[in-house]
Amino acid sequence: MSDDAAPEAVRRTPRSRRQILAAGSALVGGGLAEVIALPARAETTGGIENTPPHVPRWMKEPGADVGSQLYGQPSEFEKDVIRNVPKNGKQYTSSASRTPLQELDGIITPNGLFYERHHGGIPAIDPAQHRLMIHGLVERPLLLTMDELRRFPTESHIYFLECSGNPGFETVKQGKTASDLVGLASCCEWTGVRLKTILEEVGLKPEAKWVVAEGADAAALTRSVPLEKCLDDALLVFSQNGERLRPQQGYPVRLLLPGFEGNMSVKWLRRLNVVAEPAYSREETAKYTDSMPDGTARQFTFTMEAKSIITRPSGTQRIAAGFNEITGLAWSGRGRINGVEVSVDGGTTWQPAVLQQPVLSRAFTRFRYPWAWDGRPTVILSRATDETGYVQPSFADLTAIRGMKSFYHNNAIVPWRIAADGEVSNGYV
Amino acid sequence: MVTSELVRILALSVAVLASSAQAEGGFGFGRAPTAEEIAGWNIDIDRDGRKLPPGHGSVVQGRVLFEAQCASCHGLRGEGGIGDRLAGGQGSLATHNPVKTVGSFWPYAPTLFDYIHRAMPMNAPQSLTPDEVYAVVGYVLNLNGLVPDDAVMDAETLRAVRMPNRDGFVPDPRPDIR
Known part of the structure; x- marks a missing residue:
């Protein structure tokens, strides 16, 4: 397993333990120690109790009362979908x-x-x-x-x-x-x-x-x-x-x-x-x-220029050969997104993605591209064009003009590398 | 018809209301702030320092204040730490390792007064008196070799400081990548 996959693996661990505990609490006489001692594959084993042909546990008793959450929260199984706070910051006031x-x-x-x-x-x-x-x-x-x-x-x-x-x-x-x-x-x-x-x-x-x-x-x-x-x-x-x-x-x-x-x-x-x-x-x-x-x-650089990024598949995710929907977001501070192109061969060829309506001025635009992955290592990228005709640049083209020290307004194309085992990682590396 | 007559009267009334509202300056919500209210909140200092307040502080006083209230984040000599590096770096901007500090990068000295007064120290912003702000500004400028050890900063002396990178900024030329 590559280093890039580690965070995903770590991230999933608490989720499976919660599922084990949840399943265990419903078992009459099910000892906690025994449940925790279940092997790593227990996520699958525990789930079988609630999958066909068994009647799911959550159908055998009433759920939580109306108003049990006066301000609704996501499912407990989505607890890992949270803000991403950089670790080891000097301080967190600014x-x-x-x-x-x-x-x-x-x-x-x-x-x-x-x-x-x-x-x-x-x-x-x-x-x-x-x-x-x-x-x-x-x-x-x-x-x-x-x-x-x-x-x-x-x-x-x-x-x-x-x-x-x-x-x-x-x-x-x-x-x-x-x-x-x-x-x-x-x-x-x-x-x-x-x-x-x-x-x-x-x-x-x-x-x-x-x-x-x-x-x-x-x-x-x-x-x-x-x-x-x-x-x-x-x-x-x-x-x-x-x-x-x-x-x-x-x-x-x-x-x-x-x-x-x-x-x-x-x-x-x-x-x-x-x-x-x-x-x-x-x-x-x-x-x-x-x-x-x-x-x-450069001073008073107000406008956020056109940008896009593939959000799935993206870094730390893993895909299987066969059909994969490529999807992501595009936006431009100058107006509407006119089009997004996707490359699945490291930027050699580009194909138009489908834009999900509504396509609004100065808003996120969702794009999709249907892709059948042949299982060979490659790099996938997306490139946005806005209504002014401005095309999202490559990192090489951007830095050729601006160098590496301008810090702000990096709207370059983001590459995702896909390894033979389906692991997705940062394509800049 | 009664209905159409009503609509006509209503439309007229709305038009009258709208025009009278416009004569008074629009919707008429809110009130005028007093001069004291504006003065209490308007802390903007312009780059030329025309709006700098009365008061004065010396580099010597500034060093004492800096060591007590600023050095824990910015270092004893402004070398940086949890907070930004404040001193040094002059002549580095066009190199592969630009060091951006007050002395090497900030274009206008009065902006130091504006920023330190409004936002520093980070744990107690707007707690320094104008005299104290002048003193700390003087010490930070002194750390950068821009005022002498015996300098006393006030509106006039701060306005007179010409920052090395004053002309280092250019307008936005984007879109620049084609």
Whole structure:
């Protein structure tokens, strides 16, 4: 078994033990020690009690009562589908966790699995005491409670959100799973008020060119947003996937800038300062700027360019010869995905994948490609094209221009290597 | 018909309401913040330092503060640790091993005031007085050889510091890969 397969094997162990214990508890007089002592193959043996021709245990007694979970949780057998938190971080106040993309279907990220990137921890904000202040180059400065904000006309849209360092250039060989590589991306239906509505309410002065957004977290995170974006599709969001924002996503209100790098969609939004020039804050000078080989750094690199990744089969999974559906996600900060091509021969030839409807602007798009694997080692890849005609580049083409030190905005094609035994691993290695 | 008459009256009333709302500035939700409320929350310092507050602090005072409140994460001499490296690296940006610090990378000195005031120390942000922030800013600049050991930082002296990488940033040229 290769090293790449180890995490999957480890991951499965607790699941099978739970199943053994669950089966054991239903057996009258079944000793715990005896159950635990069952050999490794007991996952199959235990399951036989509930498979044909036997009547499953869960049909022989009533299930849990209605309301036994007042806020519903996933099945206990899905306990391993969780956020992917990097181990051995220096600290976790300013850090990130990733969405387990390879475990999910469709285009919507469940709220509890949305990726996290916080710069000063997750504040516990009482919405009754939270205020949104709009000031600066406006005719009528405004202070809003959350109830007042929600009185304005609202809209709902499905948009992806992605961290600009997803992944860094120098770490592409380190990731084992799809989540490790590009799990700093998620997609939700967001509900809120157009920022344009609020800016019309306060009235912009002629010198207004930028809006500086500030969070009510311990980082008081600050980013400058061009006025054109603010008057276009920018939203002040208070709900995700139908319920109020999770604290990790900016409760009780956040900015949402469709297609822009994630950190600009300032969470826990408390202040919008309308100004004539950018703040040139630490986050838009020392941090989210992209270092080039000549020593310069690109600044205000807002747009997340087209990207795709195959989520199944993907790293640490294992496939069998014969039919395998290749599926994954594609998205672009510039609009809709026009097409996704899949290669099953290491990039020599490419075939079009089928795009699942709906295909929405600046949202995840699910693609599928039916494949019969002949059992020979190969590398599979996906390549997205967006509505502007932009084609997702290879890592070689990207780094030929940007070098290895720009860290942010790596949207390169992700290769998955498939070994003769069906093990899938990072194709960069 | 009575119904159509009602619709007409309703439509008129809505139009009147909408126009009067517009005259007052739209929907009319919320209220104007007071000058004190805005001043209490507006902590933005621009890159040219025009908005820097009154106050002053010396490099000597800054060293004491830094060693007490910053060094546990950033190292005694800003060499880094749990927190970012803050000093050194000048001249490294165009090499294969760029070292990005305040001295080598940050383009504007007033941004240091803005950031340290709003976000540092990480366990107690916005706890430093303006005098203390000026002092710590001075010490971090001193660690990078950008102000002398006897410097006292205030709005005027901080504005005057020209950072080595001031002109190191370029606009976004993307899409750049074809």
